[in-house]
Amino acid sequence: MTTIIIEDEKPAARLLSRKLEKLGVVVSTMLHSVEEAKGWFAANEHPDLIFLDIQLSDGLSFEIFESIDIKSAIIFTTAYDEYALRAFKLNSVDYLLKPIDEDDLETAVLKFRQRLPKQEPLQLNFEEIRRMLSNPFEKIYKQRFTVKIGQHLKVIPVSEIECFFSENKGTYLHTSDNRNYLVESTLEVLEHELDPQKFFRVSRKFIIPMQAIKEIVLYSNSRLKVILPTYKDDEVIVSREKVSDFKNWIG
Numbered sequence: 001m002t003t004i005i006i007e008d009e010k011p012a013a014r015l016l017s018r019k020l021e022k023l024g025v026v027v028s029t030m031l032h033s034v035e036e037a038k039g040w041f042a043a044n045e046h047p048d049l050i051f052l053d054i055q056l057s058d059g060l061s062f063e064i065f066e067s068i069d070i071k072s073a074i075i076f077t078t079a080y081d082e083y084a085l086r087a088f089k090l091n092s093v094d095y096l097l098k099p100i101d102e103d104d105l106e107t108a109v110l111k112f113r114q115r116l117p118k119q120e121p122l123q124l125n126f127e128e129i130r131r132m133l134s135n136p137f138e139k140i141y142k143q144r145f146t147v148k149i150g151q152h153l154k155v156i157p158v159s160e161i162e163c164f165f166s167e168n169k170g171t172y173l174h175t176s177d178n179r180n181y182l183v184e185s186t187l188e189v190l191e192h193e194l195d196p197q198k199f200f201r202v203s204r205k206f207i208i209p210m211q212a213i214k215e216i217v218l219y220s221n222s223r224l225k226v227i228l229p230t231y232k233d234d235e236v237i238v239s240r241e242k243v244s245d246f247k248n249w250i251g
Contacts, residue, residue, distance in 0.1 A: 002047040004029040006037050006064070007077065008057040012098075016051060016077065019102055023109050025049075034059040038068075046071045049093075049112055054078040075108050141195040145173060147181035156181065158198070162228050163236065164190055164207040176212070178230040200249050202226065202238040210250065 003025055007013040010032060017027040028047070031037045034056050041064065050072045052061050073093045077100060094108035144157045162174045166187055172180045185193065191201050201207045208226060215227035224238040224246065238246045 001025070001049065002045075003027050003049045003051070004031065004040075004047045005051045006031045006056070006061055007051070007053040008032050008055075009053075012053075016100060016105075019100070019105055020051075020109070022102075023106055025109055027051075033057055034061060034063055037061070037064045041068050048072060050074050051077050073112055075112065142193045145181075145183060147173070147183060149181070154181070158194070158209070159211070161209060162212040162231050163209070165231075165234070166205050174228075174231045174233075176230060180233075200246060202236065202242055202246060204239070205234075206236050208236060213250070216250075 003020065005013045005016055005027055007016065007030065010030075013030045013032070017030065020027055029040065029044075031040055035058060037056075052074050054061055054076060055078070075094050075096065077096045078098065093112045096104050096108060142158065144155050145161070147154050147156060156173065156175060160175050160177075162176055164171060164173050164183070164187060166172075171183050171186055171190070173183055174180050183190075187201065187204075187207055190199075190207055194207065198211070199207055199209050208228070212228050213226055214229050217225040217227065219225040219237060221240060222243060223240050224243055226236040226238060228236060
């Protein structure tokens with residue numbers, strides 16, 4: 001089994017090599033930049049396994065393979081978080097977050113050894129990787145909420161929510177089946193957790209989703225009133241200072 005490491009930090013590469021030796025994996029080559037790796041792959045037979053850092057000193061490492069038909073298996077070694085790696089998690093043998101844990105390393109090597117006889121081709125979606133890494137901190141918005149009902153927990157998808165509202169120092173969500181559930185977050189926190197393309201805070205009391213708007217009515221003092229399908233406990237009024245932004249949001 002031939003193994004190489006592509007890592008721009010030489011001490012980190014040497015440390016990884018020593019850890020691999022303990023697992024019976026001998027590293028034949030250590031490369032430290034995109035350009036160095038391109039030259040090496042052009043002149044050498046591809047190894048069985050590559051331990052690959054994502055961000056090298058002269059670029060992102062997957063650029064190495066954009067013009068190379070890679071035959072090797074890859075275990076990514078990176079400081080990026082799990083979300084940034086989701087684009088290619090299924091296309092690699094594994095990924096290891098730095099600092100690399102020895103148990104995780106052993107598991108990754110074992111996973112590779114188990115798939116080695118199958119010689120499965122590796123298909124990396126470089127366009128998807130590029131998109132994800134161009135914004136590694138891309139926001140993930142909540143898709144569901146878990147509420148407590150007695151001793152039970154109920155999961156409510158955001159598609160079933162008509163509004164969030166505050167009342168008596170508590171925050172509630174109202175569902176399309178005309179039920180209210182207490183949630184642990186405040187409206188201020190929810191504003192950051194919900195997709196702003198789908199949800200809008202119309203006032204200090206309400207956050208509503210676009211999909212739940214049944215009707216919009218002119219209201220006094222240049223305000224707007226929103227009619228929701230089932231929520232009737234209080235009037236949902238778009239405050240005057242929010243009207244302009246609200247119109248842009250629905251427009």
